[in-house]
Amino acid sequence: MILFNKQLLDNEALNDEADKLYKGGFIGKKQKKIIEKELPVLKSQHNILVRLGFFLLGSFLYSSICGTISLLGLSGENVFFEICCYLFAVVGFVGAELLAKQNYHNHGLDDAFILGALLNLGIAVGITTDGYEIVIALFLAAGSMFMFLRYLYLWAMLVFCLAVSALLFFGMFEFGQIGKAILPFVTMIFAAVFYFFTKEKIKRLKVIYYYNGLLLANSFCLILFYFSCNYLIVRELSVELLGTDVKPGSDIPFAYFFYAFTLIVPLIYLTQALKTKDRIMLWISFLAITLSIYTIRFYYSVLPIEVALTFGGIILFGIAYFSIKNLKEKESGLTFRPDRINHSDALLNAEALIVASAFGMKPEVKPETSPMEFGGGGFSGGGSEGNF
Amino acid sequence: MKKFSEQASQDLFQKGLITENQFNEIQTYKSLQIFSLNAELKLFLYLSVILFTSGIGILIYDNIDTIGHIAILSLLLIVITVCFFYCFKHSKGFEKEETKFEHPVIEYLVLAGNILTCIFIGYLQFQYKPFGEHYGLATLVPTIVSFFCAYYFDNKSVLTIAITGLAAYVGLSVTPQTLLGNNDFYASQSLSYSAVILGVLLILWTIYSRKISLKTHFGLIFLTFALHIISIAAISNLLNYDIFIAMIFAVVLGASTYYFYKASYDYKAMSLYVFVIIYAYVGGNILVFRIFENIDFSELFTLIILGLPIYFVGSIILFIKLIKNFHKEIAI
Numbered sequence: 121m122i123l124f125n126k127q128l129l130d131n132e133a134l135n136d137e138a139d140k141l142y143k144g145g146f147i148g149k150k151q152k153k154i155i156e157k158e159l160p161v162l163k164s165q166h167n168i169l170v171r172l173g174f175f176l177l178g179s180f181l182y183s184s185i186c187g188t189i190s191l192l193g194l195s196g197e198n199v200f201f202e203i204c205c206y207l208f209a210v211v212g213f214v215g216a217e218l219l220a221k222q223n224y225h226n227h228g229l230d231d232a233f234i235l236g237a238l239l240n241l242g243i244a245v246g247i248t249t250d251g252y253e254i255v256i257a258l259f260l261a262a263g264s265m266f267m268f269l270r271y272l273y274l275w276a277m278l279v280f281c282l283a284v285s286a287l288l289f290f291g292m293f294e295f296g297q298i299g300k301a302i303l304p305f306v307t308m309i310f311a312a313v314f315y316f317f318t319k320e321k322i323k324r325l326k327v328i329y330y331y332n333g334l335l336l337a338n339s340f341c342l343i344l345f346y347f348s349c350n351y352l353i354v355r356e357l358s359v360e361l362l363g364t365d366v367k368p369g370s371d372i373p374f375a376y377f378f379y380a381f382t383l384i385v386p387l388i389y390l391t392q393a394l395k396t397k398d399r400i401m402l403w404i405s406f407l408a409i410t411l412s413i414y415t416i417r418f419y420y421s422v423l424p425i426e427v428a429l430t431f432g433g434i435i436l437f438g439i440a441y442f443s444i445k446n447l448k449e450k451e452s453g454l455t456f457r458p459d460r461i462n463h464s465d466a467l468l469n470a471e472a473l474i475v476a477s478a479f480g481m482k483p484e485v486k487p488e489t490s491p492m493e494f495g496g497g498g499f500s501g502g503g504s505e506g507n508f
Numbered sequence: 509m510k511k512f513s514e515q516a517s518q519d520l521f522q523k524g525l526i527t528e529n530q531f532n533e534i535q536t537y538k539s540l541q542i543f544s545l546n547a548e549l550k551l552f553l554y555l556s557v558i559l560f561t562s563g564i565g566i567l568i569y570d571n572i573d574t575i576g577h578i579a580i581l582s583l584l585l586i587v588i589t590v591c592f593f594y595c596f597k598h599s600k601g602f603e604k605e606e607t608k609f610e611h612p613v614i615e616y617l618v619l620a621g622n623i624l625t626c627i628f629i630g631y632l633q634f635q636y637k638p639f640g641e642h643y644g645l646a647t648l649v650p651t652i653v654s655f656f657c658a659y660y661f662d663n664k665s666v667l668t669i670a671i672t673g674l675a676a677y678v679g680l681s682v683t684p685q686t687l688l689g690n691n692d693f694y695a696s697q698s699l700s701y702s703a704v705i706l707g708v709l710l711i712l713w714t715i716y717s718r719k720i721s722l723k724t725h726f727g728l729i730f731l732t733f734a735l736h737i738i739s740i741a742a743i744s745n746l747l748n749y750d751i752f753i754a755m756i757f758a759v760v761l762g763a764s765t766y767y768f769y770k771a772s773y774d775y776k777a778m779s780l781y782v783f784v785i786i787y788a789y790v791g792g793n794i795l796v797f798r799i800f801e802n803i804d805f806s807e808l809f810t811l812i813i814l815g816l817p818i819y820f821v822g823s824i825i826l827f828i829k830l831i832k833n834f835h836k837e838i839a840i
Contacts, residue, residue: 130519137516138525146534147526153839155525169782170831177824184816191813229824328512397543406548426566433560440552441613443545452540459544460537461513 121269122329123220124162129272131159133328144460162225174228181229182236185211205244212237220271231275234267238279254294257286268333277333281340300361304349304378311345339400346385346408351378352415382412394454514538553616561623568631577635584628591621599661606725607662618661622669626650647677659723667726671710671733678702680737697753700741704760707738711767728775731768735780738764739787746794754798761791776838785830789823 122129135156142152165171186208193200193207215233224230238260245259246252261283267276288310292299318338325331347353355372358364366372389405392398417428447456521531564587568580598614600607609615633639633646651673658667680703714730717723742761748754765788772780 133512134516134519134523137513137520140513141517141520141526141530141534144537146530146537151526155520158523158525165831167778167782169779173782173786174824174827177820177827181817181820181824184813184820188814188817191810328515331512394543397541399543402548426563426570428563429559430563430567433556433558433563436552436556436559440549440556443552444549444612447545447549452542454543454545456546456549457542457544458546459542461542 122272123217123270124223124225124272128160128162128223129329132161132164134159135161140461146460162223164224164226165228171226171228171231175231178229178232179236182212182215182232185215202247203244205240205247209237209240209244212240216267216271225272226274230271230273234271234273234276235279238263238267238276253290254287257283257290261287272329272333274332274336277336278340281337285344297362300358303357303361304354307348308345311341311348315341315345335400339404342389342401342404346389346404346411349378349381349385350411350415351375351382352411352418354378382415386412397454550612550616553613554619557616557620557623561620561627564624565627568627581628581631584624584631588621588624588628591617591624595621595661602660603662604722606723609661615661615663618657618663619665622654622657622663622666625653626669626673629653644677647673651677658726662723664726664729667729668733671730675706675733675737678706680706700745700757703737703741707734707741707764710734710737728777728780731771731775731777731780735764735768735783735787739783739791743787743791743794746791746798751798758791758795761787765791773834773837778834781834785827 138147138152138155141147142149147155165174189207189211190200190204193204212233216230216237219227219230219233241263242256242260245256249255261280264276264279264283267273268280285307288307289303292303292306315338318334318341322331322334322338325334355366355378358372359366364372372378386405386408389401389408393401393405423431444456447454450456517526517531517534520526521528526534564584571580595614595618598609598611629646629650639645639649651670654666654670654673657663658670679699710730711734714727714734718727739761742757742764745757746754746761748757765784768780768784772778772784
């Protein structure tokens with residue numbers, strides 16, 4: 121099912137490993153060059169900025185091709201409007217196939233065509249079925265699974281996960297009130313079952329190709345599990361879907377269960393992540409803890425926001441300070457020393473950017489001259505979109 | 509992942525691409541099973557500083573009339589003094605090269621102390637007006653303090669605050685969100701000129717610092733700011749209805765593209781290079797439209813639409829070539 125040459129994919133894995141070893145200082149620069157020369161790989165862009173740039177260019181190309189087709193089809197009948205999105209989706213699939221044949225993988229161009237194809241497929245099915253969600257989700261799930269299996273495209277896996285979840289939700293809605301009422305529990309069980317299913321799959325995996333996709337699905341299940349019974353989400357959704365009005369003094373059914381769930385699950389994630397040394401789970405647990413705090417503050421805001429921020433800052437500082445103090449000298453296992461092999465300091469590089477956004481100084485006096493009208497504004501980025 | 513990583517190093521060894529010594533070293537290191545919380549804990553420190561200073565900022569803003577001014581000011585002063593006391597105690601003093609604190613916490617104390625100082629001066633100005641009506645001075649003083657902190661303690665985050673302060677003194681807002689979002693005041697002519705001049709000054713300072721090898725690792729930050737300020741000011745003005753002014757800024761954009769193209773090779777900085785070619789591409793396209801804006805194309809409309817895919821394929825090939833070339837050059 122995989123389109124790419126297996127040899128090149130294997131080389132990719134070896135090159136990644138060599139890259140890590142080089143960054144960790146185990147091998148020299150010259151040796152890394154030799155390895156790179158010995159093991160040719162697919163055409164991919166590792167720099168996120170470059171990939172984003174190519175994604176934009178690819179999107180321009182895609183929409184300009186669609187524009188050309190529309191121009192030719194516009195003279196035809198009304199029928200064109202009903203099938204145009206199918207045609208656009210076909211363009212996307214063909215483009216993705218051609219790019220993959222040229223060994224483009226995670227390059228930015230292929231991102232544009234694969235995601236564009238899926239988007240157009242969704243719109244096309246939506247037009248045909250008059251926006252019947254279950255069918256749209258079904259087609260999207262099938263399409264994205266195909267993309268993942270054939271082109272090993274990671275984000276298609278995310279689309280697949282979202283589509284399957286949507287399928288579950290809209291499927292439950294079909295059962296009317298009962299379906300909506302038991303939705304949190306069904307989702308919870310669904311997420312748990314698929315979490316262990318994907319985990320088992322990863323354990324049994326012989327080759328690395330599908331590893332990242334399965335890992336993504338696995339993490340998605342963790343997040344879905346937490347969201348399924350988070351008090352804030354359950355309460356707001358039950359107001360939205362069931363139309364129940366929660367009066368002061370009363371609460372939603374099983375409120376204690378949801379409270380306990382909201383508080384306990386992040387802590388379970390945290391301890392489990394530290395025990396199994398699972399970095400992704402660790403990050404999910406951080407996010408879950410944040411959301412849990414937000415949930416509580418949403419209904420019981422005991423402290424005004426500024427005091428909460430100040431004290432939160434002090435407490436967080438204390439936690440970080442004492443953890444660093446304890447972990448600083450450890451040589452193995454859990455430690456504060458930077459890992460030579462797995463760097464995760466991409467975030468730290470963004471620090472300066474965040475500071476500039478949050479605390480950058482702005483001029484005190486606004487320029488007095490009003491912004492003047494400028495004439496050629498309509499020309500900016502002209503022709504970049506295919507729709508007219 | 510562990511399984512596959514082990515497999516990969518085994519394969520590299522079997523293919524004879526790494527030596528046995530290296531392989532053994534890697535195996536021993538991996539057997540330590542290191543799980544580093546370095547980035548996470550640093551991020552926590554960082555978040556705590558942001559939370560704390562934001563909290564203080566809102567606290568002052570909300571209660572500016574109720575709590576005694578002296579109380580707030582003295583409380584701030586105490587916190588600032590504590591922060592800087594620890595910083596100076598642990599600092600090795602000023603050095604021209606890149607320095608690092610032994611204890612990572614201090615770096616974040618510098619940041620906290622600096623932001624609080626800015627808040628302190630802003631509050632002082634708001635309440636007691638020590639600088640009178642010279643609002644510029646009220647911006648300049650925190651900027652100078654920030655520059656001092658950035659250079660003395662070698663702190664990049666503080667440096668970015670200092671640069672935004674400098675721009676604010678000139679009358680520009682160069683925080684990332686305003687640069688990307690609504691920067692409508694670039695349409696004001698004099699501000700565009702000051703933006704370009706500020707950018708040029710930043711470049712000159714970078715060149716000078718490099719010559720006397722003063723904190724050369726700051727160069728990339730200065731250049732990044734300079735590139736974005738100059739390019740965005742120039743591109744906004746390419747749309748000016750006065751064709752003469754538009755042409756002046758086209759020349760500015762051309763010159764800056766040339767300089768930063770060279771500089772990005774020099775610094776081996778992909779983040780500069782990508783934006784240089786994006787700005788040049790956008791600017792070039794706008795220029796072409798400006799030149800042909802008076803010609804009536806309605807007859808050729810269909811042809812243009814049909815030609816667009818070919819144009820984009822051409823652009824893509826060009827960009828792929830440029831990126832490939834860059835990778836090849838910096839690899840040496």
